[in-house]
Amino acid sequence: MKGSTSRFKVILLFVLTAVLVLAGCSSSASKEEKKDKDGKETIRFATWDNEDTLNLQQKMVDDFNAQNDKIKVVLEGYGADYDTKIAAGMGAKDAPDVMYMWNYPLYKDALEPLDSYIENEGEEYKNNFYDALWNYNKTDDKMLGLPVGYTTHVVYYNKALFDEKGLEYPQAGWTWNDLQEAAKKLTDKSKKITGFAFSGQPDPYDFEMYLWSNGASFVDKDGNLDGNVNSAKSIEVFNMFQGMLKDGIAITTEGSGSTEMKSGNVAMFVNGAWSLGSLTEAGIDYGVVELPKFENGQNVSIVSSSGISMSKDSKHKEAAFEFMQYWTGEEANKARIEFELPVLKSLVESEQLTQDPVKSVFYSMLEKSDGYTPTSYIVEDWTTVADDLSLVFEQIFNPSTLMDPKKVLNEVVK
Amino acid sequence: MKTSKTYKFIVYIFLGLFSLYFLFPFIWVILTALKTETEVFAFPPKIFPDIPQFHNFVDAWTSQPFGVYFKNSVIVTVLTTIGQVASCSLIAYGFARFDFKYKNLLFILLLSTMMIPWDVTMIPLYMQFNIFGWINTLKPLIVPAFFGSAYFIFLLRQFLMNVPKDLEDAARIDGANEFQIFYKIFLPIMKAPLILIAVLNILVVWNDYLGPLIYLQDQSKYTMALGLAAFRGVHDMQILPIMSITLVMIIPPILVFALAQKYIVEGISGSIK
Amino acid sequence: MIKKTRPQKYNLVNKKVPYLFILPWMIGFVVFTLGPLVFSLIMSLFDWPVTSSPTFVGFGNYIKMFTDDPQFYKSISITFKFALVFVPLNLIIALVLALLITQSVKGIKIFRTIFYLPTVVSGVAISIIWGWIFNSEYGILNYLFSFIGIEGPKWLIDPKWAIITIVIASAWGVGTMMLIFYTDIKSIPRDIYEAAAIDGAGPLRQFFYITIPSITPTILFNVITSVIGALQQLTLVLLLTGGGPLKSTYFYGLFVYNNAFKHHKLGYASANAWFMFIVILLLTLLIFKSSSAWVFYENEVKKEGGKK
Structure with missing residues (x-):
C-alpha cells in the first residue's frame, strides 16, 4: 500500500513537470505573436461572408494594409458558423477587434459604444448614412456599430411563369389581394407549379414586418405580447397566410424558399437581396417588386442590416476605429456594390441606384420602413420569445397541423 | 466452407x-x-x-488557397495519427493487460471524457490554449493526440482483452521485461486494430471542422474542412464548390482505406488469437 | 528516477509499470481535460451570458431545468426515443454489413469501399443532398415515388416522418461501426469455423455460436459508443432540420447547443450538459455491469470468477 502511494507521487511529479514544460514552451510563443515584424498594430477583423465575397474583402483589406504603415488588419472569415466562433471568442475574452454584427441586442455587452467616435466625425458624417440604418445599429440608445450594408425584403417573381399565363408583372402599390389573385392564376397542380411560397418556419424577426404592414406588432413599447401578437389585426395576417395554404395557392418551404424558387416551379417568394445573385446563377429570369400592402395599410419591410462593431476588450481601439471608417467609407461601399447595397446617401445618389430597376426597390422599401422597432430590440430575452413564437408559427403553417391562429396565439401570450 | x-x-x-x-x-x-x-x-x-x-473542380480549388489548406490538413492528420497510434497502444495495453490499483476508477474516468459534450468545455479549453499561446496555430489540433483519445483507447483495449493471458506469462518466464513484451509480442499482434484506429483517426481528423473553426484564425492556417465550410454563408451557399471540394476531400481517406483493407485482413490471419 | 533491481519472479509485475503505460493519458487528462471539465461544472452554478461576467446562482440552473423548462423534458424524451431505435438498428446494420463484407465473393473489396464511403463524405455536403432528397414538394425521393403512383410523405415537414428521416440519414454513416466489427470478425481463426463445418454446423449456427461470442468485446464497445453518440446527436439535426418541424427533432444535443450559442446561456447549458453526463455515465456503468454476463474476454477465460 505504502509503495503505491509513493508511486502516485512519482506520477504526480511527472504530470506537474509536463504541465510546466507545456506552459513554459508556450508562453514564450504567445509573446512573440502579438508584435508584427514591422512593429505595426495588428487588428483582427472577423466577417461572416462566405467565399463568394471573401476574396473581395481580402483585397480591400490588403489595400488598407498597403496604404497604412501603422496598422495591419488580418481578415478572418467564418461563414455560416460565425456566431459560434464569435461567442467562443467573447467567452474566452479573445474576441476579434472588429467584427461584423447584426444581432446587437444579443451581443451588446461585449461591444464598445461608438457614440463618442461618431460625434468626433461630425454631423455630416453621420447624416450621410440612412437614419433607418442607425436605428438598427444601436441598442439602449448606444451606437454599437457602423452600417455596412442592409437589405429590405421584396417579392421575387418568376417572369417566365407570369408570361406563360399572360399575367402582368406586379407593380409597386399592389395589395395582398392582388398577390393572392395572381398566385391563384399561376398555380398549376398538374405541372407542380405553385403561385407563392413562404417558409414553414419563418424567422419571427422577419415575420414581424407583415404585422407592421397591417398596423400590428408582436409587442407594445413595454414588451407585452398580450393584446399585440394576438390582436385582431395580427390574427388577420396569420389567417391570410394560412388561407393561402388552405386554398392551395401557396406552399410552405423548409428553408427560405430559394431552393424551391430556383427549381423554376414557384412563381413568387419573399426574400432579402441575398437571392439576387444566386437566382441569376440558377438561370431564373426574375423581377423584384415591393412587398404588397394590406387594405388601408402601408407596406413595411424589416431591415436586415449589417454593421461592424468593435470589441469592448480590444487593445487597439483607435486603430480599430480607423479601419472601421475605411470599411464604411465611400470607396469601400463602392467596391462592394456588386454584393452589398450601399448605405451612404452620397453614393446612392452618385451611382443613381434609385433609378436601377432592381436596386431601387430595396431603397424605396427602406424609406418606407423607417420608424419601426423590431421586438428583438424591445424585449430583454428575445431569443427565448422568438423560440416560442417560432413554434407557434409552425403550428399555424405546418400542413400537418394548420392550427387556428387565434387559439395558439392566445396561448403563447400566457 | x-x-x-x-x-x-x-x-x-x-x-x-x-x-x-x-x-x-x-x-x-x-x-x-x-x-x-x-x-x-x-x-x-x-x-x-x-x-x-469539369471546370467546377478547378474553379472551386482556385477560389481559395486550397493548396495551403491541403498541406495543413495533411500535417494535422499525419501527426495526430502518429500520436494516437503511439499513445493509444501504450495506454490501452496498460489498461488491458495489467491489474493495478484504481484501474477501474481510472478507466471509468477515461470513458467519461467521451461523455461531456463539447459545447460546454470548448470555451474553457479555448482559454487554456490561449494561455498556452496556441490559438491560431495547429498545436491545439495536434498535441492532444499524443496523449491518447478515450475512444481509441477503449477500442484497442477491447481487442487486447481478447488475447489469451498465457502469451505474456510465457515471455515473463523467459525473463523479458514488460516493455519488451509489449514491443515484441503485442505490437505485432495489434497490427490490425492499430491500422483500424489509424484509419478511423484519419477519417475523423480529416473531416473535423469544429476544432479548426474555433482555434484557427487566419487563412494561412485553415484546413480543408474549414475551407469547405467557407462556401456556406449565413443566407446562401455555393452548391457547386461545396460538392466538388467534398469529392476532392474524399480521395485521401478512401485511398488510405483501400490500402489498409489489405493489412486489416493480413495482420491477423497469421497471428495467434 | 527510482532504480530498483528488476523482480526476478515472473508473476510479480513491478507495481509502477502499469502506470507508466497509462501515463500519457494521465498527463493528457490533467493538462487538456480536467481544467475545462471542472470549469464547466463550476459554470453550471453560474448565470453566464457569454458576453459579460458570470453571476453565481447556486443550483438555480438545475432547479430551472427540472421545474421550469418543458423543453428539457421534451428533448430528453425525443432523444431517448431516437436512441432506442438508432442504437439497435445501427448495431444490427453494422453487424450485417460486416458479415457481408467478410464473404469471399467476387468484387467484395469494392463493396467494402462502397459501404465505408459514406463515413468519409463531409457532413455539410451530405446534409444538403439529404435536404434535396427529402424535400417534400421538389425532392428527388418523392419525385421517384410519383412514378409508382405514391404520394410521398412530407419528410421534413411532417413531425411523424422527420424523425424517421433523421434515422435514415444517420444510419448512412454506419461504416465506422461496420469496420470495427469487420476487423474483429477477421481476427477469428479460420480453423474454428472449419471444425464447426465438419461437425455439420451451418452458416447460421456458426454465426451464433462462434462469431457472436468471439466479438462480444467489440459489441460492448459499439453499444457504449453508439449510446453516447445517439444521446449527443447534434450535427445532423443542426444541419438538416434545425430541430424542426414543430421541434420534433429538437434533440438534447441541440437543446444544449442552442442554450449555449443561440441563447447565450452558458451556465444553463453547462448544467444541461452535466445532467446528461451523469445519465450517460450511469447508463455506461449499467451496461458494463451487465457485460460480465455476456462479454467474454479471452484473457479472462482461465481466471476463476474473473470479475468485470
Whole structure:
C-alpha cells in the first residue's frame, strides 16, 4: 500500500513537470505573436461572408494594409458558423477587434459604444448614412456599430411563369389581394407549379414586418405580447397566410424558399437581396417588386442590416476605429456594390441606384420602413420569445397541423 | 466452407440493396458537382448534366488557397495519427493487460471524457490554449493526440482483452521485461486494430471542422474542412464548390482505406488469437 | 528516477509499470481535460451570458431545468426515443454489413469501399443532398415515388416522418461501426469455423455460436459508443432540420447547443450538459455491469470468477 502511494507521487511529479514544460514552451510563443515584424498594430477583423465575397474583402483589406504603415488588419472569415466562433471568442475574452454584427441586442455587452467616435466625425458624417440604418445599429440608445450594408425584403417573381399565363408583372402599390389573385392564376397542380411560397418556419424577426404592414406588432413599447401578437389585426395576417395554404395557392418551404424558387416551379417568394445573385446563377429570369400592402395599410419591410462593431476588450481601439471608417467609407461601399447595397446617401445618389430597376426597390422599401422597432430590440430575452413564437408559427403553417391562429396565439401570450 | 450458389445469390442481393442506399446520395454529389447551377435546381430533377462541367473542380480549388489548406490538413492528420497510434497502444495495453490499483476508477474516468459534450468545455479549453499561446496555430489540433483519445483507447483495449493471458506469462518466464513484451509480442499482434484506429483517426481528423473553426484564425492556417465550410454563408451557399471540394476531400481517406483493407485482413490471419 | 533491481519472479509485475503505460493519458487528462471539465461544472452554478461576467446562482440552473423548462423534458424524451431505435438498428446494420463484407465473393473489396464511403463524405455536403432528397414538394425521393403512383410523405415537414428521416440519414454513416466489427470478425481463426463445418454446423449456427461470442468485446464497445453518440446527436439535426418541424427533432444535443450559442446561456447549458453526463455515465456503468454476463474476454477465460 505504502509503495503505491509513493508511486502516485512519482506520477504526480511527472504530470506537474509536463504541465510546466507545456506552459513554459508556450508562453514564450504567445509573446512573440502579438508584435508584427514591422512593429505595426495588428487588428483582427472577423466577417461572416462566405467565399463568394471573401476574396473581395481580402483585397480591400490588403489595400488598407498597403496604404497604412501603422496598422495591419488580418481578415478572418467564418461563414455560416460565425456566431459560434464569435461567442467562443467573447467567452474566452479573445474576441476579434472588429467584427461584423447584426444581432446587437444579443451581443451588446461585449461591444464598445461608438457614440463618442461618431460625434468626433461630425454631423455630416453621420447624416450621410440612412437614419433607418442607425436605428438598427444601436441598442439602449448606444451606437454599437457602423452600417455596412442592409437589405429590405421584396417579392421575387418568376417572369417566365407570369408570361406563360399572360399575367402582368406586379407593380409597386399592389395589395395582398392582388398577390393572392395572381398566385391563384399561376398555380398549376398538374405541372407542380405553385403561385407563392413562404417558409414553414419563418424567422419571427422577419415575420414581424407583415404585422407592421397591417398596423400590428408582436409587442407594445413595454414588451407585452398580450393584446399585440394576438390582436385582431395580427390574427388577420396569420389567417391570410394560412388561407393561402388552405386554398392551395401557396406552399410552405423548409428553408427560405430559394431552393424551391430556383427549381423554376414557384412563381413568387419573399426574400432579402441575398437571392439576387444566386437566382441569376440558377438561370431564373426574375423581377423584384415591393412587398404588397394590406387594405388601408402601408407596406413595411424589416431591415436586415449589417454593421461592424468593435470589441469592448480590444487593445487597439483607435486603430480599430480607423479601419472601421475605411470599411464604411465611400470607396469601400463602392467596391462592394456588386454584393452589398450601399448605405451612404452620397453614393446612392452618385451611382443613381434609385433609378436601377432592381436596386431601387430595396431603397424605396427602406424609406418606407423607417420608424419601426423590431421586438428583438424591445424585449430583454428575445431569443427565448422568438423560440416560442417560432413554434407557434409552425403550428399555424405546418400542413400537418394548420392550427387556428387565434387559439395558439392566445396561448403563447400566457 | 463450400458456398452454394443460392447462398452467393442471397449475399449479392444484400450487397446490392445496401449499395443502393449507400451510393445513391453519393452519386448525387458527383452528378451535382458536374452540373450547372440551373441544372442543379431543375425540377423535375435532372439526373445527368448536359455537358459535364469539369471546370467546377478547378474553379472551386482556385477560389481559395486550397493548396495551403491541403498541406495543413495533411500535417494535422499525419501527426495526430502518429500520436494516437503511439499513445493509444501504450495506454490501452496498460489498461488491458495489467491489474493495478484504481484501474477501474481510472478507466471509468477515461470513458467519461467521451461523455461531456463539447459545447460546454470548448470555451474553457479555448482559454487554456490561449494561455498556452496556441490559438491560431495547429498545436491545439495536434498535441492532444499524443496523449491518447478515450475512444481509441477503449477500442484497442477491447481487442487486447481478447488475447489469451498465457502469451505474456510465457515471455515473463523467459525473463523479458514488460516493455519488451509489449514491443515484441503485442505490437505485432495489434497490427490490425492499430491500422483500424489509424484509419478511423484519419477519417475523423480529416473531416473535423469544429476544432479548426474555433482555434484557427487566419487563412494561412485553415484546413480543408474549414475551407469547405467557407462556401456556406449565413443566407446562401455555393452548391457547386461545396460538392466538388467534398469529392476532392474524399480521395485521401478512401485511398488510405483501400490500402489498409489489405493489412486489416493480413495482420491477423497469421497471428495467434 | 527510482532504480530498483528488476523482480526476478515472473508473476510479480513491478507495481509502477502499469502506470507508466497509462501515463500519457494521465498527463493528457490533467493538462487538456480536467481544467475545462471542472470549469464547466463550476459554470453550471453560474448565470453566464457569454458576453459579460458570470453571476453565481447556486443550483438555480438545475432547479430551472427540472421545474421550469418543458423543453428539457421534451428533448430528453425525443432523444431517448431516437436512441432506442438508432442504437439497435445501427448495431444490427453494422453487424450485417460486416458479415457481408467478410464473404469471399467476387468484387467484395469494392463493396467494402462502397459501404465505408459514406463515413468519409463531409457532413455539410451530405446534409444538403439529404435536404434535396427529402424535400417534400421538389425532392428527388418523392419525385421517384410519383412514378409508382405514391404520394410521398412530407419528410421534413411532417413531425411523424422527420424523425424517421433523421434515422435514415444517420444510419448512412454506419461504416465506422461496420469496420470495427469487420476487423474483429477477421481476427477469428479460420480453423474454428472449419471444425464447426465438419461437425455439420451451418452458416447460421456458426454465426451464433462462434462469431457472436468471439466479438462480444467489440459489441460492448459499439453499444457504449453508439449510446453516447445517439444521446449527443447534434450535427445532423443542426444541419438538416434545425430541430424542426414543430421541434420534433429538437434533440438534447441541440437543446444544449442552442442554450449555449443561440441563447447565450452558458451556465444553463453547462448544467444541461452535466445532467446528461451523469445519465450517460450511469447508463455506461449499467451496461458494463451487465457485460460480465455476456462479454467474454479471452484473457479472462482461465481466471476463476474473473470479475468485470
